[in-house]
Amino acid sequence: MGLIRLAVVVLAIEALFYGLISVYVRSLRREALEEAWARRNPDRPGDSPDRRRFVRLAMAGFRRSLARRLIGLVFVLPTLAIIVVVWLVNYD
Amino acid sequence: MRTVQVVLGVAFGILVFLFLDYALPSRETVRITNTYNKLTDIGWNRIFYAAADTGTVENLQGQRDIRFIDTVRPNGRPLVFRNEDTGTIWPPYFKYDSSNLHAVAGDMKSTSDNPRWVNITSYGWRVSFLSIYPNAISIRLVAGPGDEPMNWPAMVVLAILGALLFLFWRMWNQFRERSIAPMVSRADRAIDRADARMDSARDRVAAETRQARGRFTGWLGTWRGKPRR
Numbered sequence: 001m002g003l004i005r006l007a008v009v010v011l012a013i014e015a016l017f018y019g020l021i022s023v024y025v026r027s028l029r030r031e032a033l034e035e036a037w038a039r040r041n042p043d044r045p046g047d048s049p050d051r052r053r054f055v056r057l058a059m060a061g062f063r064r065s066l067a068r069r070l071i072g073l074v075f076v077l078p079t080l081a082i083i084v085v086v087w088l089v090n091y092d
Numbered sequence: 093m094r095t096v097q098v099v100l101g102v103a104f105g106i107l108v109f110l111f112l113d114y115a116l117p118s119r120e121t122v123r124i125t126n127t128y129n130k131l132t133d134i135g136w137n138r139i140f141y142a143a144a145d146t147g148t149v150e151n152l153q154g155q156r157d158i159r160f161i162d163t164v165r166p167n168g169r170p171l172v173f174r175n176e177d178t179g180t181i182w183p184p185y186f187k188y189d190s191s192n193l194h195a196v197a198g199d200m201k202s203t204s205d206n207p208r209w210v211n212i213t214s215y216g217w218r219v220s221f222l223s224i225y226p227n228a229i230s231i232r233l234v235a236g237p238g239d240e241p242m243n244w245p246a247m248v249v250l251a252i253l254g255a256l257l258f259l260f261w262r263m264w265n266q267f268r269e270r271s272i273a274p275m276v277s278r279a280d281r282a283i284d285r286a287d288a289r290m291d292s293a294r295d296r297v298a299a300e301t302r303q304a305r306g307r308f309t310g311w312l313g314t315w316r317g318k319p320r321r
Contacts, residue, residue, distance in 0.1 A: 002146070002180040009181060024263045027270050082186065088245075089229055090189040 010078060018074045025071060026059070033058050115183050116246040117215050118226075121234055122163035122171055123207045127198045132158045132223075140216065140224035146179035146188075159190060161197045161228055163212065164204070166237035173214055174225040183215060185229055196231050209234050211241050 038045035202208040216226035
């Protein structure tokens, strides 16, 4: 029973962090793309339909990238840490 | 207002420090003198003991049969540990080998004439007037009373907490820069537009009033024989 409760609590916290970190990473990527647009088009660096299209296409590629998928480690690393703590405390 | 902020900030800092001091592991080089079980009353100090559903059973009088480890520090002062399973949620030590730890502790008993020094990793405080005890996590033999192994588990946890704090700070800055600031400037522009519309409406009303008054005084003037302009 305690184990199920632990799994639920850990999963909920991991999901929260997954959401926060993926929003953050997407925002960083979008900002970098807007800066890249400004570098490539110094004559019209601000917001425009063309820039929005450029960012949308690049973000579609980003969703399939390795960096985006590495955020999934948020579900793996804390679980591993718990296993390591259990091993250190009870079996070492 | 400033004073209230400072007082609240300092109180919050002290709370965080106390919380970390209680929950993080600490290491103590001691000599074990006795191990035993004691039927212990658990009342209002229950938050300093393990959760009720982990390992030890509580009787109807609210007492638990808790394992204790008596030790003496190198300076001769006593330090008593409890030895309880922690359960699976809080504090997150996931300790369920209390019986094994008790066997190890019993094996390492020594007298002051022929001391064997051990290092006990534990969390919690010993406060005698609250009847609370630190919970022993692990025991290892050390070379002598001066041998204090590095407390790296606490350092690792603190480093992780610091990294998380840094991450939260960066996230908040990004959120403010990319979401809140554009929203505020959009709202500012909308207010400016509304303001300009209101100004022009007021100007129009004033102009029309002036015009109407001019027409009225012109009409009054015709009664006094003045020609309309």
